Amino acid sequence: MSAFHWQQQGTDGAARAGTLHTAHGDVSTPTFMPVGTVGTVKAMTMDAVRSTGAGIVLGNTYHLMLRPGAERVAALGGLHRFMDWPGPILTDSGGFQVMSLGALRKLDADGVTFRSHIDGSKHRLTPESSTRIQHLLDATITMCFDECPALPAEDEVIAKSMRLSMAWAARSREAFVARQGYAQFGIVQGGTSTQLRAESVAALRGIGFEGYAIGGLAVGEGQALMFSTLEATVPLLPADRPRYLMGVGTPDDLVGGVQRGIDMFDCVMPTRAGRTARAYTAQGQMNLRNARFADDAAPLEQDCDCLACTRHSRAYLHHLFRAGEMLGPMLLTWHNIAYYQRLMRGLRSAIVEGRLDAHAAALRAGWQSGPPAPAPA
């Protein structure tokens, strides 16, 4: 087994195509990582996830430490075996989730004390314990434990938070047990301030990680500010390491992120949308609950190879959601993850073939063309 590394296979402007080599297999980048918060990509079997071409999935330290517990997952052979995903897994550090608890958590310089959203029980996360939990889960990629304030916030608040996160990054690195093919990513913070982002990158590069994530974006600042922050930040990152934009986003966000040099993404959007009847397609979003699809004999998307599109009509999907049947969310989540994976494969080909901007423009034109017309039965 080789060391964890990212190998570049092509560039187009700032965008990169490559392969991530890990202890649990290789992943083509740019890549979208389906979110498996508590050890399941909601409403999908792992066979279904695999069928979409997904190469790496996410797990969540905060959720898994509370239920079923990291020691338990370790005793059961680790998260890969637990959830039937022998491929690479990246785990969130829990920092973002704990911060979202609001009144239920108390921050100090050493870590965060919080109450479980499940049963109110008291817990504590520190850089050391988060790193140890991710080790117990057997995460292929461990994330640093960080603090992340909601935007907008005072520059001073952002600066203080970022510096705390950088101190925690050093402690996370110290606690990380290096293993062949495993990695730990640092997380760049600093809000939308170019200066703070640069300071954060410098701190992380000083520590040294196998990959670098950009955190603290897509938290309310809007796409334009997110993109300009990426433009200022990404060029500061080492070119030979993978770059991960956390919690992003819409198909349009992904295209913009890739154009700005991002290799990895994760987001609950495609799975969450699937459960609420919203489909991502080359012609924009479709709400399958809409009455216009009641008699529509066409597949959701003509060229999609997911189960929903190859075997069923829009009318059937519409019916399932109207009837409140579980198969609706199951099929539409599957489709959305398939769409996101297809989107990433298309971007990768366009980078390798040096036609990314034209490809991106065509994608955006497609999304704006609106949902396809109903097909007669």
Place this chain on the structure above:
Amino acid sequence: MSAFHWQQQGTDGAARAGTLHTAHGDVSTPTFMPVGTVGTVKAMTMDAVRSTGAGIVLGNTYHLMLRPGAERVAALGGLHRFMDWPGPILTDSGGFQVMSLGALRKLDADGVTFRSHIDGSKHRLTPESSTRIQHLLDATITMCFDECPALPAEDEVIAKSMRLSMAWAARSREAFVARQGYAQFGIVQGGTSTQLRAESVAALRGIGFEGYAIGGLAVGEGQALMFSTLEATVPLLPADRPRYLMGVGTPDDLVGGVQRGIDMFDCVMPTRAGRTARAYTAQGQMNLRNARFADDAAPLEQDCDCLACTRHSRAYLHHLFRAGEMLGPMLLTWHNIAYYQRLMRGLRSAIVEGRLDAHAAALRAGWQSGPPAPAPA
């Protein structure tokens, strides 16, 4: 394509093994038909249903006429195409569901007027309209429209209801459009009265159907009365036609039904149980929410080839139900249908090999042995 018929391949006592030949393929009997009330076997893809070896599934006239509507299903190519099940489909006539509506329905000699449980809209079902709807759905096996009182009931009530159902059976037969490989089944009524059941069988045989169902059982009378009613009724049915015990039942009910000459069963139990964490196994029922499974590294059943058993531990299933994740119902429903299909295959082999009673005794002993002990991680 040959005519719809049932071919006997073996007997053991009153039990029969055979094959049902239909326009949509062949089905080995005895068979359990998963229930796909509104055009989906709840929480399963049809690929999953197929993987269990299921040969025929159920649809429901009452539910499908209300939503999405029989004309719509017909315009979309019929129920087979709509739900991705090219194999045989049997449709309930709607009689049983309409009767369950209680105050929402009004019975007259011609049919039943009722209000939809979905939106309160007014509808009417008669033997003719039920038969026509099943034709629109493209049901492989159409059921007669009948009336079915809840038990216990006065003999007089049962008798009157049965005679109305027999009059409706004649009208249903009249309305049925014969097609090569398609069938219509009459439904024997008469409660637990041997005499009324015999009268009902005579009436139905006088009309003549491709198969015979026994209705009005498993409605509160208890297993002993159900079995004694079967013992009195089944021998009166023509030996060369398939026999279907409607809405039954537990694994133990199925074994008893098969031993008394039944070829076909349907029941919501395995799917409903799967959604509420209850698993059917060779060692009886297991409730996966039970804390004893939290650290249990063993599969649900050692020799089961379903996705839940081949890829996951009981601990993982326990976790999914505790966390309220959709994959729990998905995996456990899959397992339960796989268990029911395996049960039927086992019964069939035992009939062919003339060892049904010993096999049934072994099955019952297994169910009473209780759930397996937790396996250490």
